[in-house]
Amino acid sequence: MASPKVPERTLSAALIERLTSHIVADGADKTTIPAPFTAEPLATLPVSSSKDVLTAYERAREAQRAWAALPVRERVKPFLRLADALVERREEILDVIQLETGKARRHALEEFLDVALCTLHYARRAEKLLKSRRRQGMMPGVTRVQEIRHPKGVVALIAPWNYPFSLGASDIAPALMAGNAVIHKPDTQTCLSSLWILDLMVALGLPKDVWQIVVGDPAEVGDPLIDNADYVSFTGSTRAGRAITERVAPRLVGYSMELGGKNPMIVLDDADVERTAKGAVRACFTNAGQLCISIERMYVHEDIYDRFVPKFVENVTNMKLGTDLSFEPEMGSLTFQRQLDVVSKHVDQAVKEGATVLAGGKARPDIGPWFYEPTVLADVTTDMDLCANETFGPVVAIYKFRDENEVVATANDTEYGLNASVWTKNVARGRALAARIQAGTVNINDGYGAAFASYDAPMGGFKQSGVGRRHGAEGLLKFTEVQTIASQHFMDLEPPGNVSFDKFADLMSTGVKVMKRLRIK
Template sequence: MLTAMATQTASPSPLSDAAIAKLTALVTSDGGSTVINAPFTGEPLAVIPTSSAEDVENAYAKARAAQRAWAELSPAERAEPVLRFVDAFLARRDEILDILQWETGKARRHAFEEFLDVSLGSLYYARKAPKLLGAKRRQGAFPLMVKTRELRQPKGVIGMITPWNYPISMGVGDTVPALLAGNAVVHKPDTQTALSVLWCVALMIECGLPKDLWQIVAGDPAEIGDPIIEAADYIAFTGSTRAGRQIAAKAAPRLIGYSLELGGKNPMIVLEDADLKLAARGAVRACFSNAGQLCISIERLLVHEKVFDDFLAAFKAETEAMKLGSALDFDAQMGSLTHQRQLDTVSAHVEQAVAAGATLVAGGKARPDLGPLFYEPTILTDVTTDMDLCAGETFGPVVSVYRFATEDEAVTRANDTSYGLNASVWTRDLARGRRVGARLQAGTVNVNEGYGAAMASHDAPMGGMKQSGVGRRHGAEGMLRYTEAQTVASQQFMELDAPANVPYAKYADLLTGAIKTLKRFHLK
C-alpha cells in the first residue's frame, strides 16, 4: 500500500473569462462550442469554439494567402519572430505552466518538461533553419561542365493534428519547423488542451508572426478530420496507431506526404551490472511521468534475474514514496490522468491482469480522494501474454516487470512487440549499453535514462519503427520533411550530347574513357 501520498487543492483557474475569450477568438469557428473540464476537479474550465468542414476550408484559404508572402522571406527573416517568441516564452514561464496543469492535470514538473522542449526545440530550429534550408552545392554530372544545386521549397500548407497529452511539445514543437521552412499551418489541437496551444499562437503573433499563417481549428475528428487531410499539402500527426493508419489511407489517393508518431509499448532493460538505486529512481520517472500518458514512457521493465529482487524492492520503495497532487507547484511527483476514458482503460487493464493471476506489487487503485481522475502508480509482476496489459498500450501509470537470464533474451523480449518507439537500457558499462541499444528495434534508445536524453537531443531525429510511426521529428529530418527537394543543374562550356562533327560511337568511347579516368583519380 502506498504510504507517502500527498495532495493539495489546485488554485483557481489561471485564466480569466476575458483572457479565455481573447484566446478562443483565434479558433476559426462558425459558432459551435464545447465545454472542457479541469481534470483536477472535474469542474468546467472553458468553452472552446468548434469548427465545421466549412471553417476548415476557410482556414486553408487564409493560410494559403498568407503563405505566399511568407515563403518569399529568407529563412533568417522567418526565424526572427521565432527567436522573439523564445524570449517571451521564457519570460512568461509560470503562465503557460499554470494553463498546462489545469487543462491536462499533469504535475508541474512534467508541464515544465514541455516548457523546456518548446524552448530548446524552437531555439534549435530558429538557429539551424538558414543552414538546413540554404542551397547546397552537389556534384554535377561531369566536373566543370555541370553545376548542380539542391534547393528546399516549402510544401505549402501543412495539416497538423496533435494530441492532448503533450499539447505544446507536439503542437508548437512540430509547427515551428514547418513555419520556418516557409509553410503555413492549419492546426487541429485536441479540444481538451486547446488553451495552451492558443496561448502560444497568441504569443507568436505578438512576436511578429503574420496572423493568418498559423490557423487553429477545433472539434470532432469525425467532422473535420477528413477536410483537414483533403486540403493539406502534407500531414503531420501524433496519436494512436489506429488513427495513423486511417490518415495514411486517406492521404494515399492524393499522393501527399505524411509523418506519423504513434503508439508504443516501450521496454526498459536493467542489466545485472546496473546501479540499482539509480535504475529504480529512473524507472519512476520513465514509467510515471505525466501519469504514464506519454507515448515514449516505459510500460515493460525487463530485469536480470540476478538483481531482480533487489531492483524490485528498490523500485517499490521509490514508487510508494511518490507524492501525488494537484497544486500549481513543483512538489508533486505525479498528477492526474486527463480523461475518464484513460482512467477506465487503466483500471480495466489492472483488474483483468490481477484477476488472471498477476501479482500487484504497488498501487492498483483509483484515488478519488485526490481528484476524479487520479490513479496510483502501479507495479505488477507475473503478467502473461493472455493479459491485455502485456502487449496493449495502457497509457497510464502502470508497468509490468519481468525477469530475464541473458542479454540475448532481454533483447529478444524487448523487440517482441509490434511497436518500436522508445527503449531504455541501464548498465554501468556505457559501451555495453550502447551496443545493446543498437540491437533494439526502437526509434530512440536511452542509456541510463528513460526517455529524456533522446527527447531533449533536438539535433537528433525522434520517431518510431514498426507500428510506432513513419518519419521523424527533431533534427534535420524534423524540418526537411516539410520541404520539397529541388535540383537545379546548369550546363556550361559544351552540350552533353555528341558534337555535330563527332560520330556517336566515338563520343560513347570518349565518355567511357572519361569515366574510367574520373574513377582512377577519385573524382567520381
C-alpha cells in the same frame, strides 16, 4: 474518504476569451471542457465546422505566399524572440498546461522546456538547412547542379492531448520556418496551451493567418483538414494514423507520424541499483504514464532483480500525488475518464488472471476524479491485455530475465518500436545492446529524455510506431519539396562535331575510369 483538493488558481475569464478568439469558428456551436483535477468546467470554446476549416485554408494559402517570399532570416525572428518571452511568462503557461491536462507541474515544465529549446534550435539553424546547395554534377565543371528547398504549402498538423503545448508548437515551428502555413488541430480538451502560444507568437511578430487553429470533432473537421493539406503531420494512436494514411494516399500527399509504443526498459546485471530505481520512476510515471515514449515493460536481470525491485517499489509507493500548482507533486491526474477506464480495465484483468500487484493498483478519487496510483505488476503473462497493448497510464509490468539474447528478443517481440531504455555501468555494453533493439530511440541510463531532447538527432518510430522523424535536419526538411536545377556548360551530352557515337562511347567510358582514378567520382 477525503475530498479532492481544488487547485489554488484557475484561468481568468479574460484570458480564456482572448485565447479562444484565435479559434477559426463562426461561434454557432460551443463546447465546455472540464478541468481534470476536479471534473468541473474549465472553459467554454467555440467549435469549428467543416466550413470553418475551408475558410482557414483559404486564409492560410493567401498568407503563405507572402510568408514564403520572406528571407529565412526574417521568418525566424519571431521564434528567436520566443525563448525570452516564454521564460518571462513561464508560470502562466505552466498553469494553463496543468489545468487543461491534469499533469504535475514538473511534467508541464518538460513541455515548456521542449518548446523553448526546440524552437530555438531550429531558429538558429533554419537558414543553413534551407539554403540552396551546390551538388556534384555528372561531369565536373561541365554540369553544374543546384539543390533548392521550397515549402510544401499549407501543412495540416494534428497534435495529441497528452503533450499539447510541446507536440504542437515544437513541430509547427520548423514547418513555419520552412515557409509553410499551418492549419493546426489540437485536441479540444487540451487546446488552450496551443491557443496561448499562438497568441504569444502573433504578439512577437508572426503573421496571424500563417498559423490557424481549428477545434472540433474529427468526424466534422477531420476530412476537410486532411483533404486540403499539402502535407500532414500527426502525433497520436496507431489506429488513427492508419486511417489518415488511407485518406491521404490517393492524393499522393506526404506525411509524417509518431504513433503508439509499448516501450521496454532493460536493467542489466551491472546497473547501479539506486540510480536505476530512481530513474525508472521518471521513465514509467511521467505525466501519469500518458507519454508515447514512457516505459510500460521492464526487464530486470535475475542477478540484480531481488535488490532492484524492492527499491523501485519503495520509490513508487512513496510518490506524492496531488493537484498542486507547484513542483511538489511527483505525479498528477489522468486527463480523461476514458483513460482511467482503460487503466483500470488492464490492471483489473491482469490481477484477476494471476498478476501480482507490487505497488498501487487502484484509482484515487480522494485526490481527484481521474487519479490512479502509480502501479507495478509482476507475473504478467502474454494472454493479458496489459502485456502487449499500450496502456497509456501509470502502470508498468516487471519481468526477470537471464541473458541478453533472450531479453533483446523479448523486447523486440512487439508491433511497436518507438523508444527503449538500457541501464548499465558499462556504456559501451549498453550501446551495443541498444543497437539490437528495434526502436527509433534508445536511451542509456535514462528513460526517454536524453534522446528526445537531443534536437540535432532525429526522433521517431520503427514498425507500427510511426513514419518519418521529428527533430534533426529531417524535422525541418520534411516540410519542404526539394528541387534539382542542373545546367550544362561547354559541351552537350552527345557526340561533339563529327565524332561518331562509337568513339563518343569510348571517350565517355575512358572518362569513367579517369574520374574513378582521380577520385572525382
